[in-house]
Amino acid sequence: MPTSPSEPVEAPQSARYDLAVVGAGPAGLAAAVTAADLGLRCVLLDGGRDTGGQYYRHPAPGLGAARPDRLHHGWSVYTGLADRLAAHERAERVRFRGGHQVWALERTADGFAVHVTRGPEAADRTTVPARSVLLATGAYERQLPFPGWTLPGVVTAGGAQAMLKAGLVLPGRRIVVAGSGPLLLAAASSLVTAGAEVPAVVEATDYLGYARRPGVLAAVPAKLVEGAGHGGVLLRHGVRLRPRSAVVEAHGTERVTAVTVARLDAEWRPVPGTERRIDCDAVAVGHGLLPQIDLATELGAATRTAPDGAVGLRVDARLRTTVPGLWSAGETNGVGGADLAIVEGELAAHAVADRVPKPALLRRRTRLRKFAELMAAAHRPGPGWTGWLRPDTDVCRCEEVPVARIREAVDELGAGDPRTVKLLTRAGMGWCQGRMCGPAVACLAGPGEPGPDRRPLACPVPLSQLAAGPSGEG
Numbered sequence: 001m002p003t004s005p006s007e008p009v010e011a012p013q014s015a016r017y018d019l020a021v022v023g024a025g026p027a028g029l030a031a032a033v034t035a036a037d038l039g040l041r042c043v044l045l046d047g048g049r050d051t052g053g054q055y056y057r058h059p060a061p062g063l064g065a066a067r068p069d070r071l072h073h074g075w076s077v078y079t080g081l082a083d084r085l086a087a088h089e090r091a092e093r094v095r096f097r098g099g100h101q102v103w104a105l106e107r108t109a110d111g112f113a114v115h116v117t118r119g120p121e122a123a124d125r126t127t128v129p130a131r132s133v134l135l136a137t138g139a140y141e142r143q144l145p146f147p148g149w150t151l152p153g154v155v156t157a158g159g160a161q162a163m164l165k166a167g168l169v170l171p172g173r174r175i176v177v178a179g180s181g182p183l184l185l186a187a188a189s190s191l192v193t194a195g196a197e198v199p200a201v202v203e204a205t206d207y208l209g210y211a212r213r214p215g216v217l218a219a220v221p222a223k224l225v226e227g228a229g230h231g232g233v234l235l236r237h238g239v240r241l242r243p244r245s246a247v248v249e250a251h252g253t254e255r256v257t258a259v260t261v262a263r264l265d266a267e268w269r270p271v272p273g274t275e276r277r278i279d280c281d282a283v284a285v286g287h288g289l290l291p292q293i294d295l296a297t298e299l300g301a302a303t304r305t306a307p308d309g310a311v312g313l314r315v316d317a318r319l320r321t322t323v324p325g326l327w328s329a330g331e332t333n334g335v336g337g338a339d340l341a342i343v344e345g346e347l348a349a350h351a352v353a354d355r356v357p358k359p360a361l362l363r364r365r366t367r368l369r370k371f372a373e374l375m376a377a378a379h380r381p382g383p384g385w386t387g388w389l390r391p392d393t394d395v396c397r398c399e400e401v402p403v404a405r406i407r408e409a410v411d412e413l414g415a416g417d418p419r420t421v422k423l424l425t426r427a428g429m430g431w432c433q434g435r436m437c438g439p440a441v442a443c444l445a446g447p448g449e450p451g452p453d454r455r456p457l458a459c460p461v462p463l464s465q466l467a468a469g470p471s472g473e474g
């Protein structure tokens with residue numbers, strides 16, 4: 001359901017939206033259609049072209065994929081939501097606007113001004129007025145650097161999934177999958193099913209953390225079935241699972257040709273003498289996901305830290321953030337997967353419409369959130385990972401800042417927090433604005449949990465659009 005970028009999206013003051021939903025992934029899509037079912041006038045905005053978000057990522061139209069469902073679990077859940085959206089669009093209860101990246105939210109006397117960029121021209125800026133906003137902007141991947149991680153052929157685990165789902169391509173033929181978190185099993189299973197060879201899945205934990213709360217596990221049988229399904233696929237393809245291990249170096253000159261894998265101790269310190277080399281032409285690596293919450297933290301929304309150190313928004317049982325009129329659903333409240341995102345989208349829509357949801361929906365959320373917390377605790381990065389860094393390993397790849405410069409800022413220049421490290425070294429000042437290097441810099445800067453992301457602009461915005469003034473005219 002793409003929209004032309006030139007199509008206007010502003011509602012006249014008389015037709016101010018009841019709800020602007022930012023992000024059309026599982027959470028935002030479910031929220032928009034449920035809110036419309038309940039009689040609200042909504043606009044659903046996404047920086048991407050289509051609905052679906054990260055989980056239901058579509059093949060690019062030019063590829064002519066005949067069976068996109070084969071790349072996804074639960075594709076019928078997505079098509080059900082998309083059909084409901086189409087019906088609401090026809091009835092003019094919801095407007096979906098793809099290619100609309102929200103760069104800031106602003107409180108107004110009677111709600112919010114949602115500032116959007118649709119492209120590079122001054123005229124591509126627009127502002128959407130809405131009484132309430134629901135944030136469903138998902139998450140991005142946590143990266144922990146290692147020597148060689150900037151070589152071509154090293155991609156993120158989610159990036160490998162995205163290449164496959166959107167581009168129908170593999171990052172290589174022989175791909176080592178590494179890092180920590182449930183995404184590794186999903187990625188490895190998709191890669192082998194699509195014809196790649198996966199010589200190893202290298203997971204930094206031992207999965208024993210899941211066994212600490214058997215009751216929580218037993219309450220989410222579908223998750224167990226999903227995990228077992230991935231396990232079965234990996235077993236059939238002879239994929240070796242290496243728990244308590246990490247890729248501590250990628251080798252190659254033009255691109256990656258091999259990795260060194262080492263055993264880790266309980267703190268994720270590499271154990272000397274356990275290194276082994278695995279030939280490969282690609283590495284898909286990720287260490288979990290981090291909620292994308294900068295639009296809300298800029299408004300002062302309170303946050304909470306999950307057991308894996310990821311900072312998400314603090315919401316109450318009705319999915320309200322601490323900013324009046326601002327709701328949040330899905331990964332923005334802490335990473336928990338697509339099923340939880342859909343449930344939270346539906347619950348948030350009920351809350352915005354001031355309706356009481358079915359108790360079963362509330363119970364389902366409780367079960368899935370508890371599982372999300374268990375998952376986060378099971379995959380919490382250990383502090384010893386910095387043991388595989390070398391002085392010349394780039395930490396900030398945008399600004400090419402190596403470990404040695406960050407250690408110098410901390411040990412010799414007295415920087416005790418990530419912000420001071422950034423000011424002294426430029427780490428985090430590049431295009432990604434610290435999304436890639438932020439967790440690593442925070443860890444190298446010293447003890448203490450990283451604080452919430454603060455970015456006044458949630459994405460790059462041309463100066464011409466900023467100069468156009470608050471209302472976007474001109």
Ligand SMILES: Cc1cc2nc3c(=O)[nH]c(=O)nc-3n(C[C@H](O)[C@H](O)[C@H](O)COP(=O)(O)OP(=O)(O)OC[C@H]3O[C@@H](n4cnc5c(N)ncnc54)[C@H](O)[C@@H]3O)c2cc1C
Pocket residue numbers: 022023024025026027028045046047048052053054055056100101102103136137138139140141157158159161162183186187289292329330331332336337338341458459
């Ligand atoms: C790269 C990646 C790959 C993943 N792959 C898998 C997988 O293979 N299997 C699996 O089980 N889980 C996967 N996940 C996790 C899964 O995608 C999530 O659990 C699920 O999609 C959460 O739904 P959501 O609606 O909360 O967020 P998302 O699906 O992430 O949707 C968020 C949406 O918000 C939009 N958005 C973000 N910021 C803005 C903005 N400022 N303005 C406008 N729009 C914005 C994004 O374009 C996106 O469409 C992946 C996550 C990532 C980050």
